[in-house]
């Protein structure tokens with residue numbers, strides 16, 4: 361359903377805050393632009409250039425670049441630019457150095473006790489060993505001279521997703537941590553949380569990723585879920601005490617200003633819900649050349665800025681990019697992320713409220729616990745009233761009439777986005793919903809009929825748009841949240857549906873690994889053993905959250921001796 365006509369025009373002009381980036385990032389974007397023109401590569405990756413570290417200070421490097429351009433009359437030669445990059449920059453990725461995880465052992469005691477099949481066990485140990493490939497710490501050089509680098513000087517070791525993603529990412533870290541817990545690597549899991557807390561202390565929220573060009577947005581907020589998961593395994597009270605002030609600060613970030621919207625429902629009740637809203641209105645530095653091209657047909661300056669904000673806000677959602685955020689799919693220029701109240705974001709914030717209530721209670725802070733419990737009850741009502749569609753048995757994203765005009769907006773049934781996305785099932789992940797047996801039954805039936813379930817897992821959407829957060833791609837985090845929601849229900853049928861999806865997902869990851877020797881960032885749910893594609897960058901391997909979800913699934917469901925592991 362294309363939503364254009366009913367929406368007023370004032371949403372197309374740009375308003376909202378902008379967090380300026382650093383002069384280094386701006387300079388690296390110039391190098392990126394020059395590299396695209398000069399190298400003319402088919403596989404050009406703009407992110408590579410904004411990940412470079414300087415050998416000398418910025419003004420010296422900038423001066424040398426300007427001189428080079430002047431001497432070449434603006435048109436650089438391949439050798440000239442290559443020589444300049446070699447002379448003035450460290451290689452991308454040198455800012456993060458390998459570190460042996462302190463708690464890695466090749467076969468941890470009590471590792472995946474329910475995995476009986478020897479082939480699967482051997483593979484699970486190989487996936488476990490991949491933590492060694494992904495383990496990094498910020499180099500001493502960066503700590504000495506942070507201004508020469510776009511990597512941020514994190515205090516502890518991290519797990520990176522892999523390949524072009526050479527830095528820690530916010531929401532990826534939740535599934536990395538779930539995998540680390542299955543691998544009994546509790547210290548590494550805690551170190552990741554310490555880094556994310558550091559980002560909240562420095563910036564007020566957890567950044568999309570730990571680079572200077574990600575300071576204008578966050579990502580799906582799952583820090584509370586990380587702390588909850590680690591505490592449940594380790595009982596570490598010190599971690600809880602250290603995390604709580606940061607979680608309160610993060611909660612404030614999401615529940616104030618631009619991220620907060622009030623909706624009046626059909627019964628005239630006001631509800632507060634949240635949306636993604638990046639504090640940026642220029643091309644994303646890591647994809648500057650791509651965004652500039654995408655916006656090339658938009659001539660009005662304010663409309664261009666608005667488009668860039670919608671692009672960055674889609675990146676904040678973690679679903680970059682998807683028809684989910686487009687008024688006229690698959691036209692990327694119609695991205696309207698800030699005009700949507702997303703089901704999944706609000707489920708995550710409900711989870712944050714419940715987690716904070718739980719964590720406050722264990723520290724004995726009953727008044728904070730009470731306050732957040734109340735907030736969670738209000739949000740549960742809001743999710744029911746604004747998103748739930750009983751006929752479809754799904755929670756639907758809600759289109760705001762406008763992203764800038766007066767509040768409260770009045771809820772209208774026609775503003776619900778009736779298209780099917782995996783996110784329509786994410787509330788199941790939250791205890792408040794999966795504890796309701798009849799609700800789970802309804803949602804599970806809906807999932808089965810939705811068209812999302814395929815041979816190799818749950819598709820992201822039903823639209824094959826060429827974007828990576830659409831059909832036929834399946835992503836580990838989405839499989840995990842839906843499976844965990846169904847699996848934690850009291851319904852036997854839901855638990856068996858959960859296991860069925862997990863088995864399909866494990867099989868495709870296994871066969872893909874055997875074929876290519878690596879784990880992938882996303883998979884094609886129509887073809888068992890095939891990795892996914894689409895989007896603005898080449899498919900990536902490594903891969904943090906895929907490894908984490910396979911280990912978490914194997915820990916939960918095991919693998920019997922006689923169950924076949926190949927594609928069916």
Ligand SMILES: OC[C@H]1O[C@H](O[C@H]2O[C@H](CO)[C@@H](O)[C@H](O)[C@H]2O)[C@H](O)[C@@H](O)[C@@H]1O
Pocket residue numbers: 407521525529531532568569644646647675676678679680681897
């Ligand atoms: O460089 C383009 C975009 O890449 C990131 O997004 C994708 O990778 C992330 C790391 O695995 C993942 O968290 C995200 O869901 C993916 O879509 C990055 O997060 C974007 O901000 C960036 O523009």
